[in-house]
Amino acid sequence: MESLYKIFQASFSSSCPISTHQCAIVIDGRALFETKPNQEIQTIREYAPQLLKENIRNLLITHERVDIVFDLIETKASQCFLKINDHSDTRNNYQLRGNDRIETLFRKFVHSNQIVLTTCIQNCWMEPELIQHLPPNRLLIVDGPDPTAIRLKKYHTPEPDYLLESYHAQLYTRILMHASGISIDECQSKVIIYTNNIDVILIAIALGFSISLQHLLIKSRYPRAQENCFIDVKSIIASLRQAAIDPICVLTLHVLSGCDTTSFIGNISTEKMFNCFFKDSHRYSNIKNLNCIPPPYKSITACAQLLIDCSSFGYTAELLDELRALMADVRIKDRARTNVASTLPPKTSAFNLHCLRAARKIKISIDCLDSNPTPPPLLQSGYENADIAGKFKIK
Numbered sequence: 001m002e003s004l005y006k007i008f009q010a011s012f013s014s015s016c017p018i019s020t021h022q023c024a025i026v027i028d029g030r031a032l033f034e035t036k037p038n039q040e041i042q043t044i045r046e047y048a049p050q051l052l053k054e055n056i057r058n059l060l061i062t063h064e065r066v067d068i069v070f071d072l073i074e075t076k077a078s079q080c081f082l083k084i085n086d087h088s089d090t091r092n093n094y095q096l097r098g099n100d101r102i103e104t105l106f107r108k109f110v111h112s113n114q115i116v117l118t119t120c121i122q123n124c125w126m127e128p129e130l131i132q133h134l135p136p137n138r139l140l141i142v143d144g145p146d147p148t149a150i151r152l153k154k155y156h157t158p159e160p161d162y163l164l165e166s167y168h169a170q171l172y173t174r175i176l177m178h179a180s181g182i183s184i185d186e187c188q189s190k191v192i193i194y195t196n197n198i199d200v201i202l203i204a205i206a207l208g209f210s211i212s213l214q215h216l217l218i219k220s221r222y223p224r225a226q227e228n229c230f231i232d233v234k235s236i237i238a239s240l241r242q243a244a245i246d247p248i249c250v251l252t253l254h255v256l257s258g259c260d261t262t263s264f265i266g267n268i269s270t271e272k273m274f275n276c277f278f279k280d281s282h283r284y285s286n287i288k289n290l291n292c293i294p295p296p297y298k299s300i301t302a303c304a305q306l307l308i309d310c311s312s313f314g315y316t317a318e319l320l321d322e323l324r325a326l327m328a329d330v331r332i333k334d335r336a337r338t339n340v341a342s343t344l345p346p347k348t349s350a351f352n353l354h355c356l357r358a359a360r361k362i363k364i365s366i367d368c369l370d371s372n373p374t375p376p377p378l379l380q381s382g383y384e385n386a387d388i389a390g391k392f393k394i395k
Contacts, residue, residue, distance in 0.1 A: 004236070023191070024064060025191070025194060028171065029068050047121070060138040068142050068143065069171060070145055073146070118145050119146075126150065128157075138154070149164040164178060164181050175200050176204060176369070182213075183213045184212075191213055192230070194218075203366070205236050205250050217232055249287055253274055254270060261357070268310050290355065292359065294356070294380075299355075383395055
């Protein structure tokens with residue numbers, strides 16, 4: 001996020017730069033649970049109307065439509081990885097009912113019960129008494145934890161929205177699918193997405209040109225600050241295209257820098273990768289094709305060249321293995337270093353596998369407008385079977 005802000009400051013603003021007329025909102029459902037229950041609230045049934053009346057109703061007064069997107073019930077697709085750094089708590093598997101009490105340690109309660117809590121709150125919102133709290137002629141759509149979204153409208157019974165039915169394992173791709181779905185609705189020409197998820201922001205930039213909206217904004221937080229900001233996605237896309245840069249490159253840079261399911265590149269930060277790319281974007285333009293399965297040789301070569309140029313080293317190298325050997329030769333003579341290997345760039349073979357994993361993640365991201373996409377096979381994307389049945393690990 002900080003890299004984006006430094007490069008595209010003109011597209012960030014502290015106040016909403018557009019009117020709310022014909023404007024819809026898409027909310028990352030996890031953000032709702034940042035609202036703690038009021039002091040007098042004791043049960044989930046009491047907490048559900050608090051969210052509806054204090055958070056959602058106010059948005060529906062000024063906006064014609066609000067979509068709330070929650071995590072889906074965990075599928076095999078989201079459970080199949082052994083992550084590099086997995087310190088998550090064990091999730092509870094019991095069901096919650098409306099009259100169940102909310103634990104005092106609310107954040108821990110949400111973390112341990114997010115899916116069942118979402119189900120319970122959605123069921124409460126579907127009750128006729130709570131639907132009447134919605135402003136008239138306004139539409140609330142709740143998506144998750146089931147694949148089918150529910151339409152809620154005052155004086156109407158709840159009904160499924162099959163156009164938004166999806167089986168995406170990732171929340172961030174389903175959020176963009178909602179923005180695309182709203183663009184088909186002739187009543188709304190503008191969408192504001194409420195999220196702090198950097199993946200949503202970057203996918204929006206990568207695909208925003210193909211989403212037929214007059215304005216696409218993201219309400220998030222300024223880097224290293226608690227204040228909210230509005231990111232004008234269409235403005236960033238226009239700046240990139242004016243510089244002859246494919247917007248998908250921004251997503252590619254982020255994924256290439258690494259995560260728990262693709263692997264990390266030591267000593268190369270996302271910010272360094274962004275800065276190096278934007279100094280001479282034409283030199284690395286072929287990274288835009290990393291989403292192809294399998295990724296073309298020119299694309300992997302461009303990614304490797306970017307990594308070589310990111311390495312702060314006084315020697316010139318054409319290949320990663322050559323750079324690795326030069327750096328090892330110098331640093332092994334430094335007696336103050338206790339671990340030379342961790343300071344070296346990856347071998348060419350290891351980086352090629354990293355690119356396969358990155359390509360898979362990018363492909364899944366840009367397929368988000370498809371309600372039932374088929375992800376590339378794991379065993380052909382830089383992963384191998386783990387010792388635990390049904391699990392995969394980085395090769």
